[in-house]
Amino acid sequence: MTQQPTDQPDGQQADTPTRECGYSQCDNRFAYTGSGRPREFCGPPARTWPERGNKTCRELAAEERQAAHAAGVDGTLAAYTAAGAPVLSAVHALRPALDSLTAALDGHASAAGKVAAAAVARIAEAEQAAAEALVKADQAEAERAAAQRDAERARREREQALDAKRTAERMARDAESERERQVNAAFTKAIEHEAARAAAEQRAAGQTAAAVHAQAEQQKEFERAEAIAARNKELDKENKTLGKESAALRAEVAGAQAQLTELRERAVREQQQATTALAELRQAHAAELAALREQADQRAAQLTDRAREQENAAAAALQDARERAAADLAAERERTAVLREDLAAARAGLVAAQSALATEQARAGELLAALRTNRPDPTDPPSPKGS
Numbered sequence: 302m303t304q305q306p307t308d309q310p311d312g313q314q315a316d317t318p319t320r321e322c323g324y325s326q327c328d329n330r331f332a333y334t335g336s337g338r339p340r341e342f343c344g345p346p347a348r349t350w351p352e353r354g355n356k357t358c359r360e361l362a363a364e365e366r367q368a369a370h371a372a373g374v375d376g377t378l379a380a381y382t383a384a385g386a387p388v389l390s391a392v393h394a395l396r397p398a399l400d401s402l403t404a405a406l407d408g409h410a411s412a413a414g415k416v417a418a419a420a421v422a423r424i425a426e427a428e429q430a431a432a433e434a435l436v437k438a439d440q441a442e443a444e445r446a447a448a449q450r451d452a453e454r455a456r457r458e459r460e461q462a463l464d465a466k467r468t469a470e471r472m473a474r475d476a477e478s479e480r481e482r483q484v485n486a487a488f489t490k491a492i493e494h495e496a497a498r499a500a501a502e503q504r505a506a507g508q509t510a511a512a513v514h515a516q517a518e519q520q521k522e523f524e525r526a527e528a529i530a531a532r533n534k535e536l537d538k539e540n541k542t543l544g545k546e547s548a549a550l551r552a553e554v555a556g557a558q559a560q561l562t563e564l565r566e567r568a569v570r571e572q573q574q575a576t577t578a579l580a581e582l583r584q585a586h587a588a589e590l591a592a593l594r595e596q597a598d599q600r601a602a603q604l605t606d607r608a609r610e611q612e613n614a615a616a617a618a619l620q621d622a623r624e625r626a627a628a629d630l631a632a633e634r635e636r637t638a639v640l641r642e643d644l645a646a647a648r649a650g651l652v653a654a655q656s657a658l659a660t661e662q663a664r665a666g667e668l669l670a671a672l673r674t675n676r677p678d679p680t681d682p683p684s685p686k687g688s
Contacts, residue, residue, distance in 0.1 A: 319396070322348070324358035325365060399668065406661050413654040420647035427640035434633030441626025448619035455611035462604025469597030473590055480586035484579055491575040498568035505561035512554040519547045 319330040323341040329348060333339045342348075347357040356364075522543060 322358050324362040326361070327358050329358075395668070399665075402661070402665055402668070406658065406665060409654060409658045409661060413651065413658055416647060416651045416654055420644065420651055423640060423644050423647055427637065427644060430633065430636055430640060434630065434637065437629045437633065438626065441622055441629065444622035445619060445626070448615050448622055452612055452615035452619065455608050455615055458604065458611065459608030462601055462608060465604065466597055466601035469593060469600070473593045473597065476586065476593065477590060480582060480590075483582055487575050487579050487582070491572055494568050494571045494575075498564050501564040502561055505557045508557045509554055512550050512557075515550050516547065519543055 319332050320339060321327075322329045322331070322343045324343075327343060327348065329343050331340060331343060342358040342362065344357070347359065349355045349357055350361060353361060
């Protein structure tokens with residue numbers, strides 16, 4: 302069992318060649334400056350072994366040599382020591398190179414770790430940028446959908462305005478038709494009154510003609526009566542009767558003429574009233590129709606302007622959203638392409654670093670394997686060493 306030392310040699314440095322203590326059971330190493338004869342044992346101060354009577358490495362090595370000499374194996378130990386000396390020298394000569402190789406491997410490993418960390422960070426940045434680009438694309442899509450909804454709403458309002466305009470025009474046409482119907486009815490009534498007046502005049506003319514004819518007949522009869530008065534006195538009574546009938550006829554003619562005059566006056570009044578009512582109806586209808594047309598035109602113009610403004614605003618917003626979305630998408634695509642190139646370069650550097658690290662580790666493994674192959678077996682019996 303290897304014992305722990307009670308004192309350690311100081312002044313050792315990583316870049317100074319070292320050698321092992323000459324005592325086979327001691328694992329201390331001490332520096333060799335390269336000038337003069339190298340020390341063979343620990344010290345100063347010399348290492349002591351309390352469990353072995355506080356003897357030094359030099360004393361314990363001497364006891365080993367004496368024991369080997371007594372056992373008859375001192376020649377074998379000397380040959381073993383002579384064969385192991387070149388190997389130990391080669392190992393000591395290669396130790397700075399191995400230390401440099403170990404430091405270089407540590408540097409490669411650190412650089413590879415940094416490259417891997419940078420690559421992971423760039424990958425995270427690329428993923429974050431891609432996520433932000435997707436969010437912006439979703440926002441642009443939402444704005445485009447909102448602009449489309451605004452345009453659709455403007456289109457519906459414009460259609461509603463056109464429907465309102467058509468409804469107003471239809472109401473105006475219906476009002477015009479109703480006014481024309483009323484005017485036609487008034488004209489029809491006036492024509493009927495005129496026909497009635499003409500019929501009354503015709504009846505009065507017939508009665509007048511009948512009265513004139515009767516009067517002419519009466520005159521003829523009177524003349525005939527006067528002619529035969531002398532011959533027939535009995536006709537006096539008839540003449541008197543005829544006179545009464547003539548008076549009655551004259552009174553009837555006078556009544557018919559008065560009735561005709563009254564009918565004419567009434568027809569004139571009714572015609573004047575119908576003409577006045579027709580003019581008033583036409584004027585009111587024209588005013589109402591003009592007002593309705595003006596209101597319909599104003600409403601249609603307002604709705605059309607509003608629909609056009611909303612449609613233009615929606616189109617502008619849609620175009621703006623599309624342009625912003627296209628610009629953002631192009632920028633994010635360019636940034637993603639750059640990040641991908643950086644990521645590819647980082648991955649290539651990482652692969653190269655890993656390959657170089659694997660190569661260096663393989664070389665180090667080969668060197669260590671070679672050193673282990675050429676190193677003496679510590680289980681072999683130690684050779685006697687001189688002080």
